[in-house]
Amino acid sequence: MTVLPQARIALESLDTYLTLLGANEKNLPLMEDELHVTLTLRGCELVITGEEENTAMAQAVVEKLLSLSKRAAYVDRTTLRYALSLVKEGQLDRLEEIAFEVVATTHRGRPIRCKTLGQYHYVKAIQSHELTFSVGPAGTGKTYLAMALAVVALRNKEIERIVLTRPAVEAGEKLGFLPGDLSQKVDPYLRPLFDALYDMMGGEAAQKLQERGLLEIAPLAYMRGRTLSDSFIILDEAQNTTTEQMKMFLTRLGAGSKVVVTGDITQTDLPLGKQSGLLQALDVLSGIPEIAITRLTHSDVVRHDLVQTVVKAYESYERNRLGRN
Numbered sequence: 001m002t003v004l005p006q007a008r009i010a011l012e013s014l015d016t017y018l019t020l021l022g023a024n025e026k027n028l029p030l031m032e033d034e035l036h037v038t039l040t041l042r043g044c045e046l047v048i049t050g051e052e053e054n055t056a057m058a059q060a061v062v063e064k065l066l067s068l069s070k071r072a073a074y075v076d077r078t079t080l081r082y083a084l085s086l087v088k089e090g091q092l093d094r095l096e097e098i099a100f101e102v103v104a105t106t107h108r109g110r111p112i113r114c115k116t117l118g119q120y121h122y123v124k125a126i127q128s129h130e131l132t133f134s135v136g137p138a139g140t141g142k143t144y145l146a147m148a149l150a151v152v153a154l155r156n157k158e159i160e161r162i163v164l165t166r167p168a169v170e171a172g173e174k175l176g177f178l179p180g181d182l183s184q185k186v187d188p189y190l191r192p193l194f195d196a197l198y199d200m201m202g203g204e205a206a207q208k209l210q211e212r213g214l215l216e217i218a219p220l221a222y223m224r225g226r227t228l229s230d231s232f233i234i235l236d237e238a239q240n241t242t243t244e245q246m247k248m249f250l251t252r253l254g255a256g257s258k259v260v261v262t263g264d265i266t267q268t269d270l271p272l273g274k275q276s277g278l279l280q281a282l283d284v285l286s287g288i289p290e291i292a293i294t295r296l297t298h299s300d301v302v303r304h305d306l307v308q309t310v311v312k313a314y315e316s317y318e319r320n321r322l323g324r325n
Helices: 014-021 028-035 052-070 077-088 092-099 117-128 142-155 182-201 203-211 243-250 277-285 305-324
Strands: 006-010 037-042 045-050 102-105 111-113 131-135 161-166 215-219 231-235 258-263 291-295
Touching (some): 006 052, 028 037, 045 052, 052 077, 102 142, 111 142, 117 131, 117 142, 117 291, 142 161, 142 231, 182 215, 243 277, 277 291
Parallel strands (some): 131 258, 131 291, 231 258
Antiparallel strands (some): 037 045, 102 111
16 A cells, blocks of 8 residues: 655644634645645644645645744735645745735724735836736735725825726616716716725725815716826726727826726626727737736635636636637
């Protein structure tokens, strides 16, 4: 009978145990399934059993996460999942790049950190460019991280106001026929922006900023004819802009402003045959040093585990469908 290689790692405390294995050891199946090893707890020791290469990768992941935890880095299930992805690519040491840096702090004092290298590069792109495009699937933090940086810029008085906008793509109902005033008509379209903003600032503080004119949330159509200076401007769901709307928006940029354009090019809601302004902009503006274009993938999804699984399944389906055509 073949005896598989083993690795043994001491778990020094209950905190170490919970950090690595999670409540009720829910992280064990994740590591076992991803790296094809068996993990067994024997007292305060974690025993890893599997093929030599797989065992070595599992040991490297465990030791890396324990090392980061000892140095006060924030380690959770998302960190573990990403570490498993990195170790397969031979890039586990790059986890150090994102482990300690805090991007912002919510109104409740919770630190906001990059969870993946893709997010880290996205944040750095925003910080070093006046115009940044970010495309990627749902759950990659495109809008949330942009909002966090906008709030930081406002708090640091680097800008005078935040402007949040997105196209109001109509699905069967015209805005003019929906009940309520303008605010009530457009609220469903802008709700994701409100949610991210309230998490960062709190509802009361955000409302006060709006009353003082330091925060503006409006449909994209209301940007026409304006010049936005000394502002942090976020265009969300940009895949639903027309080519005309995108050109109009990009020419609103004024002195002292920073623009972030986010979108998911796989979820366009424009009428059939209508080209996305985001897709065209990515083609037209690629290669310009002053403009950053970041592309996030399913590896950067930081919502529930199932979201990453769904995104990967759809990407696989699209590849197979294109291959058959």
